[in-house]
Amino acid sequence: MPGISQYQAQVSHVDVINPQYRVVHLELLEPNQLEFAAGQYIIVDVPGIQQKRQYSICSSPEISHGLELLIDLKPGGPASQYFAQIKPGDKVNFMAPAGGFVRQDLDQPTIFIATGSGIAPIRSMIIDALQNHQSTTNLKLFWGMRSESDLFWTEDWHELDKEFDQFQIEIILSKPSSAWKLSRGYVTDLVEAEMTDLSQYQFFLCGGVNMIKTVTSQLQIKGVSQSQIKHEQFF
Amino acid sequence: MSSSSKQQPEEVYQSSPQPQNGRYQVVVSPEKCIGAASCVAVAALTFALNKKGIAVVLPSADQDNDDDKLLAAQSCPTAAIAVIDTQTGEKVWPV
Numbered sequence: 001m002p003g004i005s006q007y008q009a010q011v012s013h014v015d016v017i018n019p020q021y022r023v024v025h026l027e028l029l030e031p032n033q034l035e036f037a038a039g040q041y042i043i044v045d046v047p048g049i050q051q052k053r054q055y056s057i058c059s060s061p062e063i064s065h066g067l068e069l070l071i072d073l074k075p076g077g078p079a080s081q082y083f084a085q086i087k088p089g090d091k092v093n094f095m096a097p098a099g100g101f102v103r104q105d106l107d108q109p110t111i112f113i114a115t116g117s118g119i120a121p122i123r124s125m126i127i128d129a130l131q132n133h134q135s136t137t138n139l140k141l142f143w144g145m146r147s148e149s150d151l152f153w154t155e156d157w158h159e160l161d162k163e164f165d166q167f168q169i170e171i172i173l174s175k176p177s178s179a180w181k182l183s184r185g186y187v188t189d190l191v192e193a194e195m196t197d198l199s200q201y202q203f204f205l206c207g208g209v210n211m212i213k214t215v216t217s218q219l220q221i222k223g224v225s226q227s228q229i230k231h232e233q234f235f
Numbered sequence: 236m237s238s239s240s241k242q243q244p245e246e247v248y249q250s251s252p253q254p255q256n257g258r259y260q261v262v263v264s265p266e267k268c269i270g271a272a273s274c275v276a277v278a279a280l281t282f283a284l285n286k287k288g289i290a291v292v293l294p295s296a297d298q299d300n301d302d303d304k305l306l307a308a309q310s311c312p313t314a315a316i317a318v319i320d321t322q323t324g325e326k327v328w329p330v
Binding site: 043097209 | 271306310314329330
């Protein structure tokens with residue numbers, strides 16, 4: 001993987017998905033190309049504070065002149081406030097690429113388990129596998145959210161699900177409306193119900209610490225070794 | 236954020252040796268570390284992840300410069316790395 005460097009980018013546009021989430025599209029200025037592996041993140045300089053903030057890249061590594069970040073505004077700290085107010089034309093300084101939450105073996109069947117904005121690096125990995133590498137390996141995604149109004153990218157997911165037989169997605173909501181016809185509960189319920197032989201799979205978990213601890217424990221009870229599990233903790 | 240590790244060193248310190256070059260000494264709080272590996276990306280001679288995915292300080296820490304050590308500490312999402320100015324004894328980070 002390439003080493004880390006300092007970058008400057010310009011906001012090209014901002015998709016306001018709902019009150020909590022937005023996608024910030026960045027066009028690189030200097031350097032104007034970024035090579036990264038799907039699943040990696042950038043370390044953002046937030047104006048006014050010395051503490052840096054990490055944001056996973058949710059776009060495909062095939063696009064090297066820019067990148068997309070999924071921003072969760074819920075934490076409400078200085079970085080959330082910064083991204084809540086960011087607009088096209090604004091400059092963003094960051095270091096990249098960073099992190100080892102990366103699929104080393106693209107041929108190994110994989111189960112991705114995400115909650116909330118933990119979907120960001122996983123989106124990049126799934127797009128990279130299916131569209132860039134034409135992977136025929138079995139890929140499953142379990143994505144847990146609270147309610148229908150929190151969901152996004154659902155059409156994109158269902159398109160991928162339809163187009164690629166080897167990809168399956170299951171969305172589970174903890175507080176859905178009565179109209180929700182699909183799974184209710186938590187990703188841990190999906191893991192509990194998973195009956196596949198898991199010995200051939202690798203697992204990528206991304207989300208809050210409680211989900212990661214619980215799912216890791218569930219998987220280990222099902223005979224999955226620690227070496228088969230990678231996680232990226234969001235907080 | 237990630238449990239992966241590029242290096243899995245056997246011989247590590249929780250804090251760097253007294254610096255020969257520069258003046259900053261870094262100390263990792265393992266209980267705060269979540270294995271995000273930002274420190275490894277920024278100052279690869281100073282930090283690595285151990286087999287448990289927790290940051291440790293390498294014996295080669297002395298070869299990284301003070302700016303990179305401070306930047307690595309500031310890049311840690313959980314502020315698990317303290318930076319001490321060995322000449323004044325003051326904690327430079329977190330402030």
